[in-house]
Amino acid sequence: MKIIFLNIFVLIFTAHLTAQTYSISGKITDTENKPLIGVNIILTGTGYGTSSDQNGDYEIIELTNGNYNLKFSAVGYDNVFRNITIKDKSILMNVTMTEKAVETQQVIVTAGKREQYITDLPVSADVIPSGEFSKKNFSNLENALRYVPGVNMTEDQISIRGSSGYSRGAGSRVLLALDGIPFYTGDTGETIWEMIPTPVIQRVEIIKGAASSLYGSTAIGGVINVITNDIPEKPATFFNSFIGMYDKPAHSEWRWSDENRYYNGLTLAHAQKFGGFGIEASLTRLEDMSYKQNGFSHKYIGFLKGKFEINPASTITILANTLNKKGGNFYYWKDSRHALIPADDQQGQTIKTSRYLFGAVYKNVINQDLLLNVKTSYYRTDWNDTSPAMDKSLTNLYRGEVQVNKSFSDEVVIVTGIEGLSSNVKSNLFGNPDMISGGIYVQGDISYFSPLTISAGIRYDYSRLDSLKGENALSPKIGLNYKLTDDLILRSSAGTGFRAPSLAEAFTSTTASGIIIKPNPDLKSETNFTFEIGAGYLPSDYFNLDAALFQSEYYDFIEPRIDPADGLAVFSNVTRARIQGVETDIKSDLFKKSLSLSLSYTYLWTRDLNKQKALKYRPRHIFAGSIDYYLWNFDLGTDFRYWSRIEEIDDELVRIINDGDLRAEVYVLDLRASYNFSSLGIPASLFLNADNVLNYNYVELIGNLKPVRNYSLSLQFNF
Amino acid sequence: MVYLKRIILPVLFILILISSGCDKGIEPRSTDDIPGFGGRITFIGTWPDSVQRTHIVVFDSLLEDANDFNIFNLKFISDALPYGVPGYDFDSRDSAIIQIEPGSFSYVAVVQQKTVDLSLLRKDWTVIGIYYAYGDTTHPGKLDIPDKYFVKNINIRCDFNNPPPQPPGG
Numbered sequence: 001m002k003i004i005f006l007n008i009f010v011l012i013f014t015a016h017l018t019a020q021t022y023s024i025s026g027k028i029t030d031t032e033n034k035p036l037i038g039v040n041i042i043l044t045g046t047g048y049g050t051s052s053d054q055n056g057d058y059e060i061i062e063l064t065n066g067n068y069n070l071k072f073s074a075v076g077y078d079n080v081f082r083n084i085t086i087k088d089k090s091i092l093m094n095v096t097m098t099e100k101a102v103e104t105q106q107v108i109v110t111a112g113k114r115e116q117y118i119t120d121l122p123v124s125a126d127v128i129p130s131g132e133f134s135k136k137n138f139s140n141l142e143n144a145l146r147y148v149p150g151v152n153m154t155e156d157q158i159s160i161r162g163s164s165g166y167s168r169g170a171g172s173r174v175l176l177a178l179d180g181i182p183f184y185t186g187d188t189g190e191t192i193w194e195m196i197p198t199p200v201i202q203r204v205e206i207i208k209g210a211a212s213s214l215y216g217s218t219a220i221g222g223v224i225n226v227i228t229n230d231i232p233e234k235p236a237t238f239f240n241s242f243i244g245m246y247d248k249p250a251h252s253e254w255r256w257s258d259e260n261r262y263y264n265g266l267t268l269a270h271a272q273k274f275g276g277f278g279i280e281a282s283l284t285r286l287e288d289m290s291y292k293q294n295g296f297s298h299k300y301i302g303f304l305k306g307k308f309e310i311n312p313a314s315t316i317t318i319l320a321n322t323l324n325k326k327g328g329n330f331y332y333w334k335d336s337r338h339a340l341i342p343a344d345d346q347q348g349q350t351i352k353t354s355r356y357l358f359g360a361v362y363k364n365v366i367n368q369d370l371l372l373n374v375k376t377s378y379y380r381t382d383w384n385d386t387s388p389a390m391d392k393s394l395t396n397l398y399r400g401e402v403q404v405n406k407s408f409s410d411e412v413v414i415v416t417g418i419e420g421l422s423s424n425v426k427s428n429l430f431g432n433p434d435m436i437s438g439g440i441y442v443q444g445d446i447s448y449f450s451p452l453t454i455s456a457g458i459r460y461d462y463s464r465l466d467s468l469k470g471e472n473a474l475s476p477k478i479g480l481n482y483k484l485t486d487d488l489i490l491r492s493s494a495g496t497g498f499r500a501p502s503l504a505e506a507f508t509s510t511t512a513s514g515i516i517i518k519p520n521p522d523l524k525s526e527t528n529f530t531f532e533i534g535a536g537y538l539p540s541d542y543f544n545l546d547a548a549l550f551q552s553e554y555y556d557f558i559e560p561r562i563d564p565a566d567g568l569a570v571f572s573n574v575t576r577a578r579i580q581g582v583e584t585d586i587k588s589d590l591f592k593k594s595l596s597l598s599l600s601y602t603y604l605w606t607r608d609l610n611k612q613k614a615l616k617y618r619p620r621h622i623f624a625g626s627i628d629y630y631l632w633n634f635d636l637g638t639d640f641r642y643w644s645r646i647e648e649i650d651d652e653l654v655r656i657i658n659d660g661d662l663r664a665e666v667y668v669l670d671l672r673a674s675y676n677f678s679s680l681g682i683p684a685s686l687f688l689n690a691d692n693v694l695n696y697n698y699v700e701l702i703g704n705l706k707p708v709r710n711y712s713l714s715l716q717f718n719f
Numbered sequence: 720m721v722y723l724k725r726i727i728l729p730v731l732f733i734l735i736l737i738s739s740g741c742d743k744g745i746e747p748r749s750t751d752d753i754p755g756f757g758g759r760i761t762f763i764g765t766w767p768d769s770v771q772r773t774h775i776v777v778f779d780s781l782l783e784d785a786n787d788f789n790i791f792n793l794k795f796i797s798d799a800l801p802y803g804v805p806g807y808d809f810d811s812r813d814s815a816i817i818q819i820e821p822g823s824f825s826y827v828a829v830v831q832q833k834t835v836d837l838s839l840l841r842k843d844w845t846v847i848g849i850y851y852a853y854g855d856t857t858h859p860g861k862l863d864i865p866d867k868y869f870v871k872n873i874n875i876r877c878d879f880n881n882p883p884p885q886p887p888g889g
Contacts, residue, residue: 250743251746251747253747254747334814335748335814336745336746336747336748337747337748337750339745339747343814344814562790562791565789568839654818655794655817655818655820656816656817656818657818658814658815658818659748660818662745662748663745664742664744664745665744666744667744694743695743696743696744697743697744697745697746698744698745699745705745
C-alpha cells in the first residue's frame with residue numbers, strides 16, 4: 001500500500017514540477033468599463049477554469065503549448081468565446097462582456113451532475129443568486145427559499161410542489177447538497193439550513209420534482225444544491241455586520257418583555273491563492289434575543305474551502321463546515337393569548353448542538369471527453385437538550401461517490417456513478433442503530449435529433465436500517481427538451497423517486513409533551529411517480545415567462561399517526577396521495593434594467609386518497625412578487641408573498657396545543673434599500689431592511705407565530 | 720421621474736391596497752369564546768404513596784368493554800393535579816395535555832397512575848372518582864359542552880377508601 005501511495009505522489013508531483021507551463025490572464029469588464037466579478041472562464045472540453053476576482057482580473061495558470069477554446073460566462077451577460085493558441089509564452093487577453101437583460105443562459109450543474117444551460121434541461125429549475133442574501137439580509141438559506149416559485153416552508157422543513165408536510169426533525173423529501181455533497185443528518189435525515197453561511201454562497205440551484213434517478217433516496221421531491229464561491233486569483237476579504245430589532249407585537253397581550261429584542265451578526269471571510277493552492281475561510285457569529293420567550297439562539301458557523309490544483313487537469317477541493325449552537329426550546333405557544341410564550345413544560349429548556357461536515361472532491365479531466373469526480377464526506381452531529389427526557393444523539397455519517405462523465409460526441413453525454421454511505425447513531429431517542437445504503441446510476445443526454453434533446457437515466461439503490469429488512473429501489477426517469485423556436489422551449493419529464501425512512505422515523509422512542517412515540521420495525525420506503533410538462537417563453541431579452549403543469553402520485557407515504565391499539569404515536573406508511581398543480585413564473589427588466597419585476601404563482605391540489613382530504617401543511621395558492629428599482633448607486637426593492645390558509649393540519653396536535661387550530665393565510669411584505677459606495681472609491685455597501693412591515697401574524701406550524709415586524713441595518717465590505 | 724409616476728406610484732398604490740385590504744392575521748382568542756368545563760375535585764382519605772400523577776379525563780362514549788378504552792374515544796386529559804391536596808378547583812381552559820372541544824361526553828373521571836411517564840395503556844390507569852350528574856350514582860353523568868360555552872359545577876368526589884367501579888380491561 002505504501003508503494004502505491006508513493007507512486008501516486010511521485011506521478012502527481014513530477015507532472016507538476018517538470019512541465020513547461022504558461023498562463024492566460026486579463027481583465028473582464030462590462031461595456032461601461034466596470035470590472036466584472038465572478039465571471040466563469042472555462043477551457044471548453046476540459047472543464048478546467050477559474051473565475052474573475054474583485055477587480056475583474058483572472059488568470060489560468062500551468063497551461064502547456066496548444067490550442068484552447070475559452071468560454072466566458074456570467075449571470076446576466078452574453079457568453080464570450082475566444083480561441084487561443086499558446087506557443088512558448090503566456091497570453092494577456094482582456095474581455096468585454098455585454099449585459100443581457102434576462103438570465104436566459106444560466107448554467108446549472110445539479111440537474112444532470114454536469115454543466116448545462118437551464119434552457120437545455122428537461123426539468124424545472126430555479127436559481128437564487130448570491131446577491132439575494134445580501135440585499136435581503138438573509139443569514140439563513142431557509143429564508144430565501146420561501147420566495148422560490150413552487151416552494152413552501154413549514155418552519156425548517158421544505159416542500160417543493162407539495163412534496164412534504166411537517167414531521168418535526170424526522171426525514172426530508174428534498175435533498176440538500178453543498179457543492180454536490182449530500183448534506184442531511186445521519187440520525188434524523190433532516191436538513192440543517194442554518195449551518196451554511198450565506199456569504200460563501202455563489203448561487204443556489206433548485207431542481208423540482210423527483211431526482212432519485214441521479215441522487216437516490218431523499219431526492220423524491222427535488223434537489224437543492226448550494227454552490228460556494230470560487231477562490232479568486234487575487235486575495236479578497238469580506239466583512240459583514242448587521243444589527244436588527246423586533247418591533248412590538250401587534251397585540252398587547254403578547255408583549256411579554258419590556259426590553260427591546262435585538263438580533264445581530266458578524267461575518268469575516270478571506271480568500272487567497274498561493275500558487276496552485278487556494279483557500280477560503282469564513283467565520284460567522286449570529287445572536288438572536290428572539291421575539292419569543294425562550295426562543296433565543298447563539299450560533300458560530302465556520303466554513304473552510306481549500307482547492308489544490310495538482311495540474312491543469314485535476315484538482316482536489318476540501319470543504320469543512322461547522323455549526324455550534326445554543327438555543328432555547330420553543331416547540332409551541334402556551335395559548336393564543338400568550339402566543340410568544342412557550343408552553344409551561346418548555347420554559348427554560350435549552351438545546352446545545354455541534355455539527356461538523358468534512359468533504360473532499362477530487363476532479364480529474366482525463367481528456368476532453370472524460371471527467372472523473374470522486375466525492376467523500378463525513379458528517380458528525382452531536383446534540384443534547386435539557387428537557388426532562390434529557391434527549392441526546394451522536395451520529396457519524398460517512399459517504400463516498402465516484403462519478404464519471406463521458407462525451408461520446410457533441411450529441412451524446414453519459415453520466416454514471418456509484419455511491420455508498422454508512423451511518424451509526426448513539427442516542428437515547430433512537431437507540432444505537434446503524435444504516436448502510438448504496439446506489440449505482442447512469443444517465444444519458446442525447447441531442448442527435450436537434451432541436452430535440454432526450455435525457456434518460458436509471459438508478460438502483462439498496463438500503464438497510466439496522467435490524468430492518470434491506471430494501472431495493474429502481475428509479476428510472478426520462479426527459480425531453482424541445483426548442484420549438486428560438487423563443488419557445490418545451491420540456492417534459494417523467495420518473496420515479498423513493499425515500500428510505502430515516503433512523504429517527506423507524507427507531508424513535510420518547511415522550512414529548514404527553515405524546516409517547518414508539519418505534520416501527522415494519523416501516524418501509526415511500527415511492528412516487530412524477531410527471532411534468534413545461535414551457536419557457538423568451539420573446540425578448542427583457543421578458544421571460546415559464547409555466548409548468550405537474551402531477552405526482554405518492555405511495556406508502558410515511559407520516560406520524562396514533563396507533564389505535566395502544567394510543568401511541570408511530571411513523572407508518574399510511575397514505576396514498578396525489579398532487580397536481582400549475583406553476584408560473586414571470587421575470588422582466590424594464591427601462592434599461594433600472595426596474596426589475598418578478599412574479600410567480602403556484603396552484604397546488606393535494607389529496608390524501610385514503611381520507612379524501614387535502615394533505616397537511618400544503619397551501620393551495622402560493623404567490624410571490626418582487627420589485628427592484630435601481631437608481632444611480634441606490635437599489636430600492638420590495639418583496640411580497642402570499643400563501644392561502646393551510647387546509648389540513650395535525651388534528652392530534654390540535655388536541656394538545658391550546659388554540660392550535662388558529663391559522664391564517666400569509667401576507668408578508670418586506671421593504672429594502674441599499675447604497676453601494678464603490679463610486680466613492682469605498683468597497684462597501686449599506687443595506688436597510690424592514691421585514692413583515694404589515695406586522696401580520698401568521699403561523700406555518702401549529703402554535704408557532706412567525707417573526708413580528710423587524711428592522712435591520714447591514715454594512716458590508718469587499719476588499 | 721417618468722418611471723416614478725408610471726411604475727413606482729401605481730405599485731405603491733397596489734401595495735397600500737393590499738396592506739389595507741388584509742387583516743392582521745391571527746389574533747388572541749377571547750377566553751369567553753373558549754369552550755370547557757370546571758368544578759371542584761374533592762379527595763377523601765389518605766393519598767397512596769405510589770401515585771405518580773392524577774388527571775381528569777373525559778371519554779366520548781362509556782367504557783363498557785376493553786375496546787372502548789382507546790385514544791380516539793379519549794377526548795380530554797388535564798394537566799397533572801397536585802399530589803396530596805384535599806381538594807382542587809379545576810378549569811379545563813388552563814393548559815391541558817389533550818384539549819376539550821364542544822360536544823357531548825359520556826364518561827368524566829379522575830384517574831391516577833403509578834408509572835414514571837404518562838401512559839395511555841388501560842392497565843396503568845386506576846379510576847378514583849367519576850362524575851355523577853344530579854346525585855345519580857347509578858350511571859356516570861353526561862357532560863354537554865356547547866360551542867363557546869363554559870360548563871361549571873362538574874364536581875367529582877374521590878374516596879380512596881371506597882373507589883368507584885373500574886372500567887373493563889384493567
